[in-house]
Each structure stands twice: as structure tokens, then as C-alpha cells.
Amino acid sequence: MLQLSKKVEYGLIALRHMAMNQRGQVFTAKEIAAKYDVPYELLAKVLQKLSKAGVITSTQGIHGGYALARKPNELQVSHIISIIEEEKPTIAECYAEGGEDCQIFNVCTIRKPLGKMQQNLNLLLENTTLEQIV
Amino acid sequence: MLQLSKKVEYGLIALRHMAMNQRGQVFTAKEIAAKYDVPYELLAKVLQKLSKAGVITSTQGIHGGYALARKPNELQVSHIISIIEEEKPTIAECYAEGGEDCQIFNVCTIRKPLGKMQQNLNLLLENTTLEQIV
């Protein structure tokens, strides 16, 4: 209920790990997974998404790994969630993409009033950056 | 992902319906379900929880139904969620009751920093009352 998914948690933990160290330093999914006792494959997939989105860089091969590509204060939690979940964090179906498909869209009376709550959540997630999490 | 459950949505819709009308007016689960095209049995169970918690009153029998027991501005969304979900809305397992049982509790580095986000969410859900939703 309203909780971040494990994938997002793992992503944040990994990003924080990178942000704590020298800019540009490379870390493997394996070492991060081991350090925080997190399932390797799952973390790997999360990091792949973040890399595809340009949040981190990836280098393959024997000395490869991931490195933070942005400054921590430029990385909003809202953005990180969007990347990992492949959709924006919303408080209800109707605020997500294609929200008009909600079964009760037309008779729903709380959509408009809850919109304000959604906006406030957006603000909260935008104002929280990786910098705050370090 | 971060979304309110259907049960909470239905509960809010029903509460709003009551708040829109005269204080003390009685509504049946059936008529609300019909009006908003929401599954009757599910709504009924939600209303039962709200009634048990004292948010609405219930009267059985042929002219029975539910009526709002509090002023809309006294009804926080956070409270409504807690009643319906039977647990407080949290951003991560570790902030819920028994959160120390989280697998990675000890190595988790984001718990403390995310605590601020949790607090802000709490504020948001407390500051949003039924009055705002009417």
C-alpha cells in the first residue's frame, strides 16, 4: 500500500552507493549485490534500465561495471521510479498513462479532488533527489 | 506502484457521497454501489470497517444504512487508509509495524534518508481531509 517496490529500493541503494564514492568510479552489479545482500539478477536488471536511461553509464567486459552519470542533486526520485517501473508514480490508475480507461472514470467523483494530492506527491518525489539520500 | 487500493478508492467515493449531503442522512451500500458502479459486496465490506472504526454509523434493518459520523474536516485521508487497509500507509516495509523484520534492515542504507520522505507523505495524507475531497 503506497510502497516503493523492491526494484526501486535496490536501485536507490545502488545509486546511493555510487554517489557516496568518487564520481566516475565503476562498480559491478555483483559487488553491490553482495555488499547489500540483494539478489544479483534483480539488481542487474534494474541497473540495466538505469543505464539505458542514461542515469548511469555501463561498460561491458572484464573490467566493466556501472558508474554514476549525473550529479546526485540532479537525480530526482520521481525520475528514478519512472525509469525502473516504466511508468510514473501515481496515486490512482486515472493519473497514469491511459488513465481514461479506468472502469469508473466517468462516474468517479474523487478524481478531481485527489488530483491535488497527486500533485503534492509529484512535488515530494521531485524535490527528493539522490543527494538527500546520500 | 504507490497507488491507493480499490478498496480505499471505493471508501473515499462513498464517504464523499455522504459528505455531500445532509449530515446524518442514511445511505445504503446498495444505492452507493449502484450510483458509482462499484462492486456492492466489496463496498459493503469497506463500509463495515469504517463503521466499526466509528467513522460512519450503521443501522441494520429495513430502513438501515450508513451515515457519516464525523465532520468532513476531521477525517484525514491517512486515517481512512489505516482503517481500510488495517495498516498505516508506508513508503517501505521498514516504516510499517514490525519493520525491523525487513530482510535487509541492517545493511539498508536508504532507510534513514527515506524517513524524511515518509514523514512528508504522512503530512500530506494527514493534511488531506474528506473536506478537500468534497
Place this chain on the structure above:
DNA sequence: TAATATAAGACCGTATTAGTCGTATTTATG
């Protein structure tokens, strides 16, 4: 060429959620 890393996608088991059903109880009314 071997070792080690990311890339990508299929797959599975389980937990949660949404929704249904059945039955008991209460209460007004003809």
C-alpha cells in the same frame, strides 16, 4: 581463448488484491 562483465528476455512461484458467495442477524412494516 578463457574469464568476467553487461544485455535481454523468458520463466516461475507466491503474495496480494479484487471480487464473489453464502449465511446469519437485525429491524420496519403489512
Place this chain on the structure above:
DNA sequence: CATAAATACGACTAATACGGTCTTATATTA
């Protein structure tokens, strides 16, 4: 007093989401 209409409550089922695993391919370096 019988019946109808309402809540009360718990068991059950179905659908979906989530967490996690497995497999195979590709890239890079030594």
C-alpha cells in the same frame, strides 16, 4: 408474525503483480 430489506461476517475464488531465477548472447580484457 411473516416477509422484505438491510447490515455483519467469514470463506472462497480469480486475476494480477511482484520478487526472484534461469538461460543465452554479447562485449572486453588479459
